[in-house]
Amino acid sequence: MDYDVIIIGGSFAGLSAAMQLARARRRVLIVDTGTPRNRFSASSHGFPGQDGRQPAAILATLRSELAAYPTVDFREEQSEAAVREGARFRISLAGSTEKTGRRIILAYGVRDSLPDLPGLSERWGVSVLHCPYCHGYELNNQPIGVLARDGIAQHQAMLLPDWGPTTLFTQRSFNPDPKQAENLAARGVKIENVPVAKLLGPGPSLEAVQLVDGRRIPLNALFLAPQTSPSCDLAEQLNCATKPGPTGLYLDVDETQATSIPGVFAAGDVASPMPNATLAAAAGVIAGGAAHRSLIFDPDLTLGA
Structure with a gap:
């Protein structure tokens, strides 16, 4: 036809x-x-x-x-x-x-296309997210993170404190310049330069991320730009x-x-x-x-x- x-x-x-x-x-x-x-x-x-x-x-x-x-x-x-x-x-x-x-x-x-991190792909769309306007309200002001791929992470990290205490994980792929770091600090964003190694908790929910140095940082959600x-x-x-x-x-x-x-x-x-x-x-x-x-x-x- x-x-x-x-x-x-x-x-x-x-x-x-x-x-x-x-x-x-x-x-x-x-x-x-x-x-x-x-x-x-x-x-x-x-x-x-x-x-x-x-x-x-x-x-x-x-x-x-x-x-x-x-x-x-x-x-x-x-x-x-x-x-x-x-x-x-x-x-x-x-x-x-x-x-x-x-x-x-x-x-x-x-x-x-998602970063190759243990525990990430199975949480995509549930506790690993890309849009705070779509998913941020339901996080109820719990700790959230931004996983950097490039400079887009700066934009995400500036937005996200309206939905919860925010940590920017630079992953050695994004280094905020002094002005960006000042703006992030003014929004209450913490900057973590030690890379995330894996995601923790009973999936598809998220309880924390583990860094390559062994530290664990509690998180309710992780945002990224795929x-x-x-x-x-x-x-x-x-x-x-x-x-x-x-x-x-x-x-x-x-x-x-x-x-x-x-x-x-x-x-x-x-x-x-x-x-x-x-x-x-x-x-x-x-x-x-x-x-x-x-x-x-x-x-x-x-x-x-």
């Missing part, structure tokens, strides 16, 4: 985009692997109207709402290849299935332009979420330097509406070509 729009990625951005197109009675295919980035978190916070709900429950509600629209199809598969053929795109799915669409919305998100990379390489196959962000490359989009390739739009973490569920949903709304307008005003993909 030839679709108006194929959406790669079925989390907040992809489903929000699909809703706009479904309400315009356009044929939409959502292709998703069922492994959203937030699957490790027990609850989502800061999302208006959804605060405290499980991410999986929010997605299930969105999918249920979309299922009421007869022009929307779902496939839980990996998208393996994408190519433009004239005014259409051909998407190859796992199992040698192929689908064609007049527009594509890339909403497949990113993967996190390195990120796209969850698949479809944008690269389509030659979409990228921009450098604080944790990795992301897709370069304009105010309508259009990429550098006509007919290809992108939304969510793969197209933003700031991961956030609300922003992802909003970007999906923009991308869905823009893809619909593109079908009307540029049916043959001649603009911007």
Whole structure:
């Protein structure tokens, strides 16, 4: 079947985009692997109207709402290849299935690359975190830490005292300059230059970190900025332009979420330097509406070509 729009990625951005197109009675295919980035978190916070709900429950509600629209199809598969053929795109799915669409919305998100520390990966999304706005309130002013990878740690450490007493672990990868050290001290942040060796406590909760010199520092949570990379390489196959962000490359989009390739739009973490569920949903709304307008005003993909 030839679709108006194929959406790669079925989390907040992809489903929000699909809703706009479904309400315009356009044929939409959502292709998703069922492994959203937030699957490790027990609850989502800061999302208006959804605060405290499980991410999986929010997605299930969105999918249920979309299922009421007869022009929307779902496939839980990996998208393996994408190519433009004239005014259409051909998407190859796992199992040698192929689908064609007049527009594509890339909403497949990113993967996190975490530091190689014993006890860290199994706590990701529970007591090892990246966003205080999403998770800080529930820490109840207990001791928290920042694990440095680079200068982003300075920014995190300056924010975090609003959520609890904060220690910055420099890990020998970030050395605050005198002004930064002064600002951190003014916020009450302790600086620990001896590296963290491992995380302690019955996972996925955290009780303390052990340093390489054997000392233990009690912590309720550890924040870090992971390195990120796209969850698949479809944008690269389509030659979409990228921009450098604080944790990795992301897709370069304009105010309508259009990429550098006509007919290809992108939304969510793969197209933003700031991961956030609300922003992802909003970007999906923009991308869905823009893809619909593109079908009307540029049916043959001649603009911007």
